[in-house]
Amino acid sequence: MRPGQSFPILLLVLLFPLTAFAGEQEKLDSGEILVETADVAGSDVPSITVTGVINVAPERVWAILEDCENYAGRLPRIDESREISRDGDIVICEVTVGLPFPMSDLSSQTRAVHTVGPPSWKREWTLIEGNYKINDGSWTLTTFNGDDSRTLAVYTVHAEPESRVPNRIRRRAQESSMPDIIETLRELTGAQ
Numbered sequence: 001m002r003p004g005q006s007f008p009i010l011l012l013v014l015l016f017p018l019t020a021f022a023g024e025q026e027k028l029d030s031g032e033i034l035v036e037t038a039d040v041a042g043s044d045v046p047s048i049t050v051t052g053v054i055n056v057a058p059e060r061v062w063a064i065l066e067d068c069e070n071y072a073g074r075l076p077r078i079d080e081s082r083e084i085s086r087d088g089d090i091v092i093c094e095v096t097v098g099l100p101f102p103m104s105d106l107s108s109q110t111r112a113v114h115t116v117g118p119p120s121w122k123r124e125w126t127l128i129e130g131n132y133k134i135n136d137g138s139w140t141l142t143t144f145n146g147d148d149s150r151t152l153a154v155y156t157v158h159a160e161p162e163s164r165v166p167n168r169i170r171r172r173a174q175e176s177s178m179p180d181i182i183e184t185l186r187e188l189t190g191a192q
Helices: 006-029 058-065 167-177 179-188
Strands: 034-038 047-054 078-087 090-097 106-115 121-130 132-144 147-161
Touching (some): 058 121
Antiparallel strands (some): 078 090, 090 106, 106 121
């Protein structure tokens, strides 16, 4: 190979991630909701990340996500919710997720750390107790492409219930129902 021949290859390698990112940006800009799964070492259950744009300011979306007391009846599949305590940026919540028959509902108590922006608003939680082996996750809100009136919402969760639901059924159910959370936030904020 002559000197300089590797430059076009290097340029392609460097530009590919930017092109992929630009494609994702276009999908998000058009209202598409992206769902990705990732294997987690030591777990049979993948983590799931849902990303979408909500056409309101991040503060409006944050007002819903930071208020776990009112998740029930507002967010998908949440049958009961209660804020147990709030001390500065630490919030302890108890939530029951309703599941279809014959599966049992899932309840958990989590400890969340809230970071209030700008530039980002974040809720990161970990399991304290409940009928899960693992229930960790986060919400991250930022402006979308620097537009203060649009929110880029990223929801990541790794939840493994103690119940014996076959992994393929659990994975399919999670992947197909996850976009509902972004759609619900769009409706609750009037961003439709």
